[in-house]
């Protein structure tokens with residue numbers, strides 16, 4: 001695990017925007033695993049800027065989002081689909097055939113997302129955030145490291161943290177569909193970003209706690225190509 005501490009969140013966004021733009025330039029058919037959340041808003045902005053400024057071809061890349069709330073319509077403003085359209089897909093004018101989200105509406109959908117990723121040739125790089133309880137994607141504490149894309153019940157701390165994004169707190173879904181931990185670990189490269197003091201304990205646990213399913217992010221220590229970027233506050237307990 002390669003840990004990088006930068007002073008300001010903005011420095012992480014610019015550095016990663018350059019890195020991801022270069023990856024896309026080098027492999028126009030790249031498969032990107034993408035995160036939603038406040039951590040990545042300014043990264044997406046910087047990345048779109050880089051891609052446009054350098055006129056990098058984006059018409060052949062494929063995106064696979066990590067997770068989405070269960071039973072939420074695509075045009076709901078608080079959906080992860082809406083987030084991605086606003087911050088990345090629409091500014092880049094991506095074709096809907098290039099973007100993918102995990103859907104498990106019925107039993108028979110199980111396995112389809114992992115199959116789709118495999119058929120596309122696997123994820124070249126996955127961009128991850130981390131929850132205050134060290135969840136990755138929506139893999140809450142206790143999720144088996146062997147898990148593939150699945151439906152989960154959100155932890156109380158996740159509901160508490162994310163409810164601010166909903167107009168009424170009651171309207172926040174209590175379930176989600178998420179890539180599994182083994183889906184995440186199957187990516188060739190993993191980049192994890194954390195910003196702010198509320199992520200400091202999760203980052204410290206990810207690095208120092210015993211590798212265990214009770215701390216989902218510790219699974220990343222089992223992968224040989226992980227880069228972590230934290231700002232001063234998120235890295236303060238390392």
Ligand code: GLP
Nearest residue numbers: 035037038039129130131137138
């Ligand atoms: C959310 C998402 C994760 C995200 C993480 C951090 O609940 N499921 O994919 O990385 O928690 O979110 P934020 O960047 O808003 O702190």
